[in-house]
Amino acid sequence: WLLDDTGKWLVPRFNNGPTAATFLANVRQDVSSGLISMVLALGTSHHSDRIQADARHDKSVDMKLGKITCSMLAVPFSFAGRTRGVISAVTLKDHPEAPTPPSIPPSAARQLDSAGVVLGRLFEHRILSLLTGTSGN
Numbered sequence: 001w002l003l004d005d006t007g008k009w010l011v012p013r014f015n016n017g018p019t020a021a022t023f024l025a026n027v028r029q030d031v032s033s034g035l036i037s038m039v040l041a042l043g044t045s046h047h048s049d050r051i052q053a054d055a056r057h058d059k060s061v062d063m064k065l066g067k068i069t070c071s072m073l074a075v076p077f078s079f080a081g082r083t084r085g086v087i088s089a090v091t092l093k094d095h096p097e098a099p100t101p102p103s104i105p106p107s108a109a110r111q112l113d114s115a116g117v118v119l120g121r122l123f124e125h126r127i128l129s130l131l132t133g134t135s136g137n
Contacts, residue, residue, distance in 0.1 A: 001040075012027055022064070030058075035072065035074060039076055043078075051070060073088065074088040075109070076116070079120040
């Protein structure tokens with residue numbers, strides 16, 4: 001998720017899995033609601049295995065995808081001195097009666113947070129390379 005130019009929406013920029021194309025084409029998250037936006041605003045990670053029970057969870061993405069989010073891990077994504085987005089991982093199920101998929105392990109939070117730091121540094125490197133004309137292109 002990255003902030004759009006207006007700073008009012010988080011827009012997904014990469015996804016994988018069976019709903020990836022629909023997710024990328026049809027979803028955006030208002031920065032004033034939902035857990036993803038909370039992670040952006042606070043700059044802290046969030047991990048929950050009971051997303052549907054959390055009143056802060058914005059179910060609009062679930063409704064657009066026709067899925068139910070069961071667990072979520074979200075970490076802030078920063079580069080160039082600001083938090084500019086969120087990296088998230090979720091487990092989903094198709095309907096309420098479907099078995100709940102395994103939870104995201106707590107160790108994944110540290111791994112995703114570290115990946116976010118590395119990705120932020122890669123963005124900064126690319127920006128610096130473009131600004132200094134050393135991009136190799």
